[in-house]
Amino acid sequence: MSLPVVEYLKLPEGGEPYLEGHKCSECGSIFLGERNVCSNCFARDSMQSIKLNNTGKLYSYSIVFRSFPGIEVPYISAIVDLDGGGTVKGNLIDCEPDPDKINFDMPVEVIFDDALGRKDKDGNSYISYFFKQIT
Amino acid sequence: MSDVYVLGVDMIKFGRFPDRTVPDLGAEAALLALDDAGLNIGNMEAFYCGNLGQANAMVGQRILQEIGQTGIPVVNCSNACATGATAFREAWTSIKAGLYDVVLAVGVEQMGTGLLGGSGSGSGIPKEGLLGSGTMPAVFAEAGMEHARQYGTTFEQFAKISVKNHHHSTMNPKARYQIETPLDEVMNAEMISYPNTKLMCSVNVDGAAAAVLVSEKKAKELGMQRAVRIKASVMTSDPYQERDLVMPDVNSCTRKAASEAYEMAGLDSSDVDLVELHDCFATAEMLHYENLGLCDDGEAGRLIDEGEVELGGRIPVNVSGGLLSKGHPLGATGIANIYEVCTHLRGEAGERQVENAKIGMTHVIGLGSACGIHILEKV
Numbered sequence: 292m293s294l295p296v297v298e299y300l301k302l303p304e305g306g307e308p309y310l311e312g313h314k315c316s317e318c319g320s321i322f323l324g325e326r327n328v329c330s331n332c333f334a335r336d337s338m339q340s341i342k343l344n345n346t347g348k349l350y351s352y353s354i355v356f357r358s359f360p361g362i363e364v365p366y367i368s369a370i371v372d373l374d375g376g377g378t379v380k381g382n383l384i385d386c387e388p389d390p391d392k393i394n395f396d397m398p399v400e401v402i403f404d405d406a407l408g409r410k411d412k413d414g415n416s417y418i419s420y421f422f423k424q425i426t
Numbered sequence: 427m428s429d430v431y432v433l434g435v436d437m438i439k440f441g442r443f444p445d446r447t448v449p450d451l452g453a454e455a456a457l458l459a460l461d462d463a464g465l466n467i468g469n470m471e472a473f474y475c476g477n478l479g480q481a482n483a484m485v486g487q488r489i490l491q492e493i494g495q496t497g498i499p500v501v502n503c504s505n506a507c508a509t510g511a512t513a514f515r516e517a518w519t520s521i522k523a524g525l526y527d528v529v530l531a532v533g534v535e536q537m538g539t540g541l542l543g544g545s546g547s548g549s550g551i552p553k554e555g556l557l558g559s560g561t562m563p564a565v566f567a568e569a570g571m572e573h574a575r576q577y578g579t580t581f582e583q584f585a586k587i588s589v590k591n592h593h594h595s596t597m598n599p600k601a602r603y604q605i606e607t608p609l610d611e612v613m614n615a616e617m618i619s620y621p622n623t624k625l626m627c628s629v630n631v632d633g634a635a636a637a638v639l640v641s642e643k644k645a646k647e648l649g650m651q652r653a654v655r656i657k658a659s660v661m662t663s664d665p666y667q668e669r670d671l672v673m674p675d676v677n678s679c680t681r682k683a684a685s686e687a688y689e690m691a692g693l694d695s696s697d698v699d700l701v702e703l704h705d706c707f708a709t710a711e712m713l714h715y716e717n718l719g720l721c722d723d724g725e726a727g728r729l730i731d732e733g734e735v736e737l738g739g740r741i742p743v744n745v746s747g748g749l750l751s752k753g754h755p756l757g758a759t760g761i762a763n764i765y766e767v768c769t770h771l772r773g774e775a776g777e778r779q780v781e782n783a784k785i786g787m788t789h790v791i792g793l794g795s796a797c798g799i800h801i802l803e804k805v
């Protein structure tokens with residue numbers, strides 16, 4: 292069985308994976324990860340967990356050619372504004388690492404797959420999320 | 427409240443000193459600043475020390491063990507790349523508060539090699555290259571590409587910033603490098619994180635800088651000839667922004683700090699004769715032209731295209747060579763840029779002197795985030 296790569300990736304039993312946000316019922320700000328107090332409006336106990344959408348638009352990116360030893364390059368580090376709110380960062384895959392091929396605001400979908408074969412020290416495998424252009 | 431003055435300030439030439447220690451580098455800068463002020467450690471009433479790499483290792487006290495243990499209060503500060511500016515500002519605050527008349531501030535750093543940043547593995551598996559990149563070149567590339575999406579800023583425009591700062595550093599003997607880097611060389615250098623090539627990333631170096639700050643009373647007593655007045659000292663943290671959790675924001679904390687600094691100084695950006703700003707990456711410098719009000723939003727690309735930010739231009743930026751070529755020893759940077767501005771206000775900057783400089787601004791950003799801005803005035 293695979294584990295989620297981050298706490299905000301949910302793998303419900305018998306259901307589809309999704310990304311979870313925490314939305315402030317007072318001001319509408321959406322956060323990744325649980326919290327008690329809203330850092331925008333300071334409301335307490337106003338957080339509600341929500342299911343984030345699996346589609347969004349590319350907000351910004353960088354094409355990474357040098358990373359730490361053992362990390363395969365190049366890859367596209369992408370910041371995506373999800374439809375309906377929430378911003379997440381991840382790899383944009385199946386896209387040429389060429390700025391001429393990457394357009395701001397291009398529609399992308401969130402897909403869930405094995406975490407590039409990476410395993411932890413106990414040999415567990417992980418499920419991660421990726422972005423893929425919707426053509 | 428008394429105005430506060432910089433009476434002595436200096437930095438060591440930035441470089442690589444693997445055989446020396448952090449306190450040793452800090453001590454050298456402290457002695458240079460004390461000599462510049464015509465004072466000695468026995469005259470200091472308090473000492474604020476900035477260092478990041480050994481933040482838990484009492485660097486300030488170890489500096490005093492090398493230059494004189496007088497029993498004064500020592501505060502060790504760590505605030506990412508705003509560490510030096512934080513130490514300087516704490517010294518300023520203590521004089522403003524009327525606690526002391528003569529205070530020492532030192533920023534010092536010994537750097538490792540290679541990339542900074544990276545999304546730490548935490549529990550589970552490493553996230554770098556899986557959930558995008560947390561390396562500093564990538565994070566600041568993404569911040570630059572946000573500008574590109576808004577205003578169409580080009581790779582070439584970002585690269586020109588590096589050409590400019592490397593050119594400036596050829597006139598600064600204390601910079602790490604004194605080497606011209608033509609545009610094609612910058613653009614064809616190894617791509618680290620598009621659009622930042624290797625020559626568009628700040629240089630990892632060791633370094634130290636120090637300043638002696640005094641009250642107005644003390645400045646008058648010791649002589650005002652080379653004193654520099656601190657017109658504004660401001661720090662901010664990052665106000666809430668909706669993309670904070672995935673995109674560290676260096677813009678809103680800088681804008682907030684700049685507007686507070688101009689207000690404190692009773693000045694606006696048109697009064698400023700030179701700026702030393704936080705060019706940790708070429709993409710970052712572009713953002714700060716607008717954040718500091720050196721031009722209107724969307725005009726930053728034009729500013730670099732038309733040479734307004736070069737030595738001799740309307741508002742020279744990073745005539746020291748900046749972090750891109752002078753080097754970026756994290757904890758020292760915030761005092762080294764104060765040294766640069768003071769040197770111009772004193773008319774002692776030699777070949778790179780900004781003519782008739784009366785007002786200068788320094789700016790640093792520590793990601794996470796902390797922004798420090800100082801406005802300095804020729805007396």
Ligand SMILES: [Zn+2]
Pocket residue numbers: 315316317318319320329330331332333334
């Ligand atoms: Zn709220």
